[in-house]
Amino acid sequence: MLLACFLCGSLFFGCKQKEKPEFLFRASLIVNENHTWFQAFEYFGQTLEERSNGRMKLQVYPSEQLAKEIEAIRLIQAEVIDMTVTGSMLNNWFELAAFCELPFFFKDTIEARNFIHGPIGKEMEHQMINVTGLRPVGYFQRGPRHLTSNRPIKHPDDLQGLIVRVPNVPSFVTAWSALGAKPTPMAFSEVFTSLQQGTIEAQENPFDLIKNAGFYEVQDYINLTEHVISWGYPVIGEKQFQKLPEDLKTIFLKAAKDMQAYERHLFTENEKHIKDELAAKGMTFIEVNKDAYIKKCEDAIYSSLSNDMKKVYKKLKNP
Numbered sequence: 046m047l048l049a050c051f052l053c054g055s056l057f058f059g060c061k062q063k064e065k066p067e068f069l070f071r072a073s074l075i076v077n078e079n080h081t082w083f084q085a086f087e088y089f090g091q092t093l094e095e096r097s098n099g100r101m102k103l104q105v106y107p108s109e110q111l112a113k114e115i116e117a118i119r120l121i122q123a124e125v126i127d128m129t130v131t132g133s134m135l136n137n138w139f140e141l142a143a144f145c146e147l148p149f150f151f152k153d154t155i156e157a158r159n160f161i162h163g164p165i166g167k168e169m170e171h172q173m174i175n176v177t178g179l180r181p182v183g184y185f186q187r188g189p190r191h192l193t194s195n196r197p198i199k200h201p202d203d204l205q206g207l208i209v210r211v212p213n214v215p216s217f218v219t220a221w222s223a224l225g226a227k228p229t230p231m232a233f234s235e236v237f238t239s240l241q242q243g244t245i246e247a248q249e250n251p252f253d254l255i256k257n258a259g260f261y262e263v264q265d266y267i268n269l270t271e272h273v274i275s276w277g278y279p280v281i282g283e284k285q286f287q288k289l290p291e292d293l294k295t296i297f298l299k300a301a302k303d304m305q306a307y308e309r310h311l312f313t314e315n316e317k318h319i320k321d322e323l324a325a326k327g328m329t330f331i332e333v334n335k336d337a338y339i340k341k342c343e344d345a346i347y348s349s350l351s352n353d354m355k356k357v358y359k360k361l362k363n364p
């Protein structure tokens with residue numbers, strides 16, 4: 046082995062070059078190795094390497110090991126790392142990103158998809174590149190977000206004062222405050238321990254993340270609030286992307302397209318049994334009074350928007 050490396054390194058320069066890629070990307074994800082995003086990124090890495098003959102490689106870091114979501118965005122901007130999956134967190138940089146996860150806004154994934162492919166979705170992608178320096182290279186559809194807790198919460202009146210962890214996204218804080226809870230922004234990787242220690246009492250996420258992070262060990266109920274229909278964008282730093290020669294750019298974008306299709310397949314398959322799996326882990330599902338939830342927070346969400354955003358909101362609600 047040593048001899049082989051020696052020969053390879055000193056005699057056959059080409060062989061050594063193959064080991065060290067021209068472009069090594071590092072991706073930071075919030076999820077662990079069992080999640081569809083991680084598996085899709087691994088697949089993406091293999092595809093990049095194969096199709097570029099080893100000129101491009103990808104290292105994928107799970108569970109916020111490399112950085113929390115908001116730090117990952119900053120590290121990509123600083124060119125320290127290269128990729129992540131993000132969405133509404135970008136609301137901390139530009140307003141339009143709030144639509145990625147605006148509570149009780151999209152009714153279903155069809156509405157969400159029309160938005161993504163429509164003019165405002167395109168404008169959002171444009172702003173992602175120009176304002177935040179992150180280039181979206183596809184999107185991952187997500188399941189609806191639900192509230193988990195240790196007591197049933199059918200009606201917003203049941204959640205008075207409940208300490209609910211939310212991602213660090215302004216519209217979540219607005220919505221959960223209006224509903225009567227105490228929203229606490231926190232990084233995803235800190236949620237499990239905080240639930241265990243009781244510093245927070247509840248959290249909200251789609252079924253896949255509830256399972257992936259093992260929240261069933263510390264939460265008994267899933268209140269079927271479906272309060273957010275959303276998606277996430279796999280992104281690469283724009284500066285990093287622009288450093289690629291044209292042939293590698295083409296390979297990169299095509300591989301990203303294939304990753305999106307692969308993830309959609311994994312996601313669709315997973316959604317078929319995820320609810321049963323969570324039930325088998327001991328979680329109880331609670332039907333909620335969704336109208337009461339909507340009524341209690343929609344005015345607050347609308348009022349928190351800027352005038353420009355209010356116009357977009359109205360236009361999307363009444364096309």
Ligand code: CS2
Nearest residue numbers: 131132133134135212233250
């Ligand atoms: C996740 C995030 O932290 C969480 O709860 O579900 O992906 C969240 O949706 C985002 O911050 C999106 O940018």
